[in-house]
Amino acid sequence: MEDFYAQYNFLEPELLEEILQIAVRKKFNQHETLIREGQFISSFPLVLKGLIRVSRTSEAGNELLLYYLQAHEVCAMSLTCCMARQTSEVNAVAEEETVVLLIPVEMLDAWTTKYPLWKQYVMQTFQNRFRELINTLDAVAFLKLDERLVKYFVDRHNKSGEHTFSGTHQDLALQLNSSREVISRLLKKLENEGKVSLSRNFIDFSGLL
Known part of the structure; x- marks a missing residue:
């Protein structure tokens, strides 16, 4: 112990x-x-x-x-x-x-x-x-959904030290009280900006930190 x-x-x-x-x-x-x-x-x-x-x-x-x-x-x-x-x-x-x-x-x-x-x-x-x-x-x-999504990843890193998320876009949507389609669109936007890297059931959000 x-x-x-x-x-x-x-x-x-x-x-x-x-x-x-x-x-x-x-x-x-x-x-x-x-x-x-x-x-x-x-x-x-x-x-x-x-x-x-x-x-x-x-x-x-x-x-x-x-x-x-x-x-x-x-x-x-x-x-x-x-x-x-x-x-x-x-x-x-x-x-x-x-x-x-x-x-x-x-x-x-x-x-x-x-x-x-x-x-x-x-x-x-x-x-x-x-x-x-x-x-x-x-x-x-007070925050827009895209801002809440970024905050979600940053808060997760601050608590765990992790810079990745293992789960589906639907999992994120449920946690942020949104729809899978909206979350997927926002994640794609972040990927195009070089802030996240997307693969199946896995997100690397190092670029946000």
Whole structure:
């Protein structure tokens, strides 16, 4: 568990020991779902490795990307559902092979009271995710779709370090609440400008970075 100690060494030593005693380490493959909308949450994940996409889905099947989670982060929306004892209002999907520690929800309140550094970590998580949600709302409200597409790739790089996207144009369309035809046209425009390179189910967006 060296990776755990290295990433979460800012927490109280006693808390680290508690986490190791009760947490379940689990690996999720790329595109595997960790949390579904409407699911009752019995545990929340601490991310050790990988990248998680947290989103909402409309009745029509379109997706709104809320934020990404990476190593040493925890999902604020799942914490909120845990506190309120409600079902999940988001989907969480592994964008790449991801390893997490699953913590029983009943520990959240106890640790928040018992460990000041854990409380600070949770509050900082809420603040960070709130800021990202504001950025998401700003993008939807004020940016054109071509600008949102570029922002999607840049944000993905900033979180994961990756400069490629593995998936279909339809996948992108669902995440940006658009149509495949429109996304394909915008990607072709970016390719003609030398900013992306397109191949089957694969996009290299190095030229945007």
